Amino acid sequence: MLFRPVIALALVASAFADPLLKRQGSNTNAAIDKVVSTLSIKAHDSIPTINTLQANHTANDNTVGAQVTDLKNAFDTATTDLQGISPSTGSNTTDPTDNDLGVVFGGVLSVAASGLSGLTTATVPSLNDFFATLDTSISASVIAFNAAAPADSATFVNTLLRDARQFFQKEGMTKTLTALGFPTS
């Protein structure tokens, strides 16, 4: 009978469809970790500097603006680098794990949100422009992170930022809130 081999072949094909698809993905957590760790180092340089500028009363458009530019460049670099990494199949056992990625990236967003929250337009008149600039860059990095990292990393970031979201709301950074899956008001 002619149709038997055809059916047999179709069954073989469907049985292998899944493993073949799965084999196309790989665990790219290490590459993602490298990008978010670099971003973290830069954020942990710029944000304390902004806090010092506030504390020693030298915060103004120029001094804070220079740090905002550094931060923006750091987020933009992370976005470009993350866009070059294929979506990770992830791991909960091999380091860096899915949660490790969430801790590092969530930590960056948290320190950025809280570190900027003490600034006022009284000393930094361009502050709202700075927030709008950062909102665009940070939200793009969140979208790129969500595309590259395993889904549970993004879920973990959302969980970690339940407290920090109030700062993004105060700063009017609506694109970032949306990218993180939070309401904007």
Ligand SMILES: *[C@@H]1O[C@H](CO)[C@@H](O)[C@H](O)[C@H]1NC(C)=O
């Ligand atoms: C204020 O802090 C900034 C950032 O650390 C530093 O560059 C600057 O020299 C400090 N200025 C004064 C007056 O202490």
Ligand SMILES: *[C@@H]1O[C@H](CO)[C@@H](O)[C@H](O)[C@H]1NC(C)=O
């Ligand atoms: C890791 O755990 C999460 C949550 O339990 C799960 O959704 C995910 O599929 C796991 N990842 C892997 C690669 O097994």
